[in-house]
Every structure is written in C-alpha cells, then in structure tokens.
Amino acid sequence: MESFIQWHWVVLILLGFILGWLLAKRRNKKTRRQLRFSSDYFQGLNYLLNDEQDKAIEVFLQLVESDWQTIDTHLTLGSIFRRKGEIDKAIKLHQSLLARPSLPSEYKVRVLLELGRDYQLAGWLDRAEGLFNEVLKDSDYTEEALTHLMDIYQQEHEWEEAITVAKRYQRAAKNNLKTVIAQFYCELSDQEYSKGDLKESEALAVQGLSMDENCVRASIILGKLAIQRGRYKKAIRFFKQVEFQDVVYLPLVVIHLIECYKNQSNLRSLISYLRSLDEKYDCVSLTPVIVDLINEVYDTSSAIEYLSVQMKLKPSLDGIQKMLEINLSSIDVQENYIKEVIDQLMLDQSGYQCSKCGYTAKTLYWLCPSCHTWSGMKPRHQ
Numbered sequence: 001m002e003s004f005i006q007w008h009w010v011v012l013i014l015l016g017f018i019l020g021w022l023l024a025k026r027r028n029k030k031t032r033r034q035l036r037f038s039s040d041y042f043q044g045l046n047y048l049l050n051d052e053q054d055k056a057i058e059v060f061l062q063l064v065e066s067d068w069q070t071i072d073t074h075l076t077l078g079s080i081f082r083r084k085g086e087i088d089k090a091i092k093l094h095q096s097l098l099a100r101p102s103l104p105s106e107y108k109v110r111v112l113l114e115l116g117r118d119y120q121l122a123g124w125l126d127r128a129e130g131l132f133n134e135v136l137k138d139s140d141y142t143e144e145a146l147t148h149l150m151d152i153y154q155q156e157h158e159w160e161e162a163i164t165v166a167k168r169y170q171r172a173a174k175n176n177l178k179t180v181i182a183q184f185y186c187e188l189s190d191q192e193y194s195k196g197d198l199k200e201s202e203a204l205a206v207q208g209l210s211m212d213e214n215c216v217r218a219s220i221i222l223g224k225l226a227i228q229r230g231r232y233k234k235a236i237r238f239f240k241q242v243e244f245q246d247v248v249y250l251p252l253v254v255i256h257l258i259e260c261y262k263n264q265s266n267l268r269s270l271i272s273y274l275r276s277l278d279e280k281y282d283c284v285s286l287t288p289v290i291v292d293l294i295n296e297v298y299d300t301s302s303a304i305e306y307l308s309v310q311m312k313l314k315p316s317l318d319g320i321q322k323m324l325e326i327n328l329s330s331i332d333v334q335e336n337y338i339k340e341v342i343d344q345l346m347l348d349q350s351g352y353q354c355s356k357c358g359y360t361a362k363t364l365y366w367l368c369p370s371c372h373t374w375s376g377m378k379p380r381h382q
C-alpha cells in the first residue's frame with residue numbers, strides 16, 4: 001500500500017513536470033535549449049525516483065532559474081514534500097528559491113507563503129508569523145496570510161492577536177467571523193478569570209456577547225460571575241438567554257439555575273420555567289431534573305406522576321433511567337439488570353458531539369479537537 005502511494009505521487013510529479021516542460025517548450029523555440037531542458041527534467045525525476053531528493057532539488061532549482069514561469073511545478077513539489085512529512089526538504093526547496101537573486105518579485109510572495117506553511121507545520125511559529133506578516137503587504141494574498149496568522153495565534157493561545165487578525169480578515173474577506181471572534185473574547189475572559197481578575201474577565205465576556213449575541217459561552221461566563229458576586233437575579237437573566245441563543249445548550253445551565261433559585265428560595269418558580277421549556281422543545285430533555293426538583297419541593301408521588309405522563313408524551317432514555325432510579329427500592333433482580341443496561345446505554349450516549357464532523361467527547365470543548373470548528377460541539381440529546 002505504501003509503495004502504491006509512493007508511486008502514486010511520483011506519477012503525479014511526473015505529469016506535473018511534463019506539463020511544465022511542455023509549457024516551457026511552447027514558449028521556447030530554441031530546439032537545443034528544449035532538449036537540454038527535457039533531459040535535465042528527467043534527470044531531476046530520476047533523482048526523485050531514486051530517493052535522492054537533495055540532488056533533485058538542485059537540478060530543479062537550476063531549471064526554474066532558466067524559466068521562472070515554471071515555478072508552479074516547483075511549488076507543487078514543495079507542497080508534496082510537506083504533505084509527505086518531509087518538511088526539511090520543503091523548507092530547503094523554498095529557502096533556496098527565495099535565495100535566488102533572479103526570483104521575480106511577483107513570485108516572491110508565493111514562495112514566502114509556502115515557506116511560512118512549512119515553518120508552521122514544523123512548529124517554528126515565530127518564523128512563520130514573521131513571513132505571513134511580510135506577505136500581508138501584498139494585497140493579493142492578504143486573506144490567505146491572515147488565515148494562517150489566525151491559526152498560529154490560536155495555537156499559541158495569543159487571543160488578543162487572534163482577535164485583531166480575525167477582525168482584519170473579516171473586513172478584507174467580507175466574511176462574517178463574529179462567532180469565532182466572540183469565542184476568542186471568551187478565551188481571553190477565561191485567562192483573566194484564572195489570573196483572578198474577575199472585573200476584566202466580565203468586561204471581555206461582555207465584549208464577546210456584543211460581538212455575537214448568540215454566544216452561549218459568554219452568557220454562561222457572565223452568569224457564573226454574577227453568582228460569584230451573589231447577584232442571582234442578574235445570573236438568572238444570563239442563563240435564561242441560552243434558550244434563545246441555542247436551546248440545545250440548556251442542560252448546561254440547569255445546574256446553575258438551580259443554584260440561583262435555591263438561593264432565592266424560589267424553586268417552585270424554576271420548576272414551572274423548566275416544565276415550560278421541556279414541553280416546548282423536543283431537542284432537549286429536562287424531565288429527569290424536573291422530576292428531582294418536584295421530588296424535593298413537593299413529594300415522590302407527584303414526581304412519579306409527572307414522570308409517567310412525560311414518558312408517554314416524550315419518551316427518552318434518561319427518563320426511563322430516572323423511572324428505574326425512583327422505583328429502585330421495589331424492583332427485583334431482573335429489573336436491576338435492566339437498570340444496568342440503561343445506565344450503560346446512557347453512558348455510551350452521554351457527552352458532546354460535534355455537529356460538523358461528528359467527533360464525540362465526554363467533556364465540552366468549545367473548539368472541536370477534530371475539525372477545529374468553534375461552537376461545533378453540542379450536548380447529545382438522549
């Protein structure tokens with residue numbers, strides 16, 4: 001399989017170079033030079049096939065100097081090296097191209113971009129950042145350079161720079177990045193929170209929310225900060241925003257709402273609110289938590305009655321689990337086994353899933369670790 005892949009890309013390079021050579025041939029009428037050109041190309045290819053990349057690079061660099069319009073094939077070779085993980089070869093090729101005094105200025109920026117990508121992949125982020133900043137001066141490649149810079153600042157958790165670059169990209173590409181920028185503000189807010197600066201943390205979350213009014217994460221941060229200050233009514237307002245921002249995140253805030261309403265000695269009002277949500281939205285299951293609250297505030301028989309009605313209207317795995325839990329004292333061995341099965345099923349289906357790539361995890365990552373989409377991961381509905 002590996003050798004097949006090896007041959008596969010060798011054939012691709014071969015086709016690329018033949019194409020490059022044919023193009024050069026069309027432009028170049030001098031037959032003797034053509035022959036020289038083709039024989040050098042095939043010598044270069046021969047080196048590639050024999051795994052003598054250094055020699056191949058030398059040959060190709062001499063060739064590109066005789067006709068810079070064939071640079072595309074050389075950049076393709078560099079990107080193949082990079083994709084194969086031979087980053088040192090890609091870097092050598094691109095550095096050598098840049099070092100050529102005859103490199104026309106219109107191609108320089110493209111080589112800089114490629115070398116920047118090599119450095120980024122090699123983990124030399126400072127060097128990559130320097131090159132992408134140089135590319136920014138060329139308006140044709142501004143957006144591409146800004147995208148790479150945004151990736152670098154995310155990797156380095158330099159959120160202030162990430163915000164600046166994202167805003168600039170938004171203006172240049174006329175592309176709406178408000179969801180992503182709001183997440184950057186939330187990251188900054190979290191950083192300030194861990195340093196103990198709650199005021200700054202709050203100010204940054206507010207900026208996040210003003211950037212994207214549907215940023216669930218910013219509302220949760222602001223709600224939690226309000227709880228810390230004992231301002232429960234304010235906290236409730238933030239947590240209740242989640243219903244209108246993205247209702248599937250509601251299960252994340254229920255625990256905080258319980259804390260707020262308990263402190264206000266007003267759990268009955270919370271039960272009514274949660275019941276209205278549970279009836280209104282099929283995509284969230286709040287029945288188990290409501291049952292617990294009814295059990296706590298009223299009595300067990302009212303809780304069982306509510307659960308029985310809900311299970312007919314809106315059957316769910318966590319509802320069945322709750323039913324077995326409540327009746328645990330009266331169940332026999334066989335039913336106990338059923339509870340174990342349900343618990344296992346619940347465990348398998350619990351957690352979060354990325355709506356873009358399907359990645360699942362037991363913890364919530366605001367940035368999907370698999371496809372790197374912000375706010376892609378959502379609680380799984382059971």
Ligand SMILES: [Zn+2]
Nearest residue numbers: 354357368371
């Ligand atoms: Zn994903």
